[in-house]
Amino acid sequence: MHHGGIDDNASPLYIYFVNNGDASGGGMKVREMAQVVFRAEPDIKAWLERKALQEERSQNWLVGRVLREAMHRDEQTKQA
Structure with missing residues (x-):
């Protein structure tokens, strides 16, 4: 594609x-x-949609935030 x-x-x-x-x-x-x-299972997609509405943010913003937090945790683990 x-x-x-x-x-x-x-x-x-x-x-x-x-x-x-x-x-x-x-x-x-x-x-x-x-x-x-990326592909997400239906329950993850449904949660993302609900969370975006609750936080008045885009789904894209939420995914980016979660990935950035994971990236920071990973970098901190490597430095320890």
Whole structure:
């Protein structure tokens, strides 16, 4: 399945803008984001949907937060 990469082996890269400046758009920062696709069992998907609604966040944000927390725990374990 092709998801917009340059060729079949390339990962798509998305760039979005975060406005951390004033209302006129000054101080615009660019953040690179890579798209990751994974499969989840139905109960995990249902939990993710409920949790996103409860926290008023996107499912993407929640998955990113959980993965980042796991990454930090893993790095701390390696340093100990």
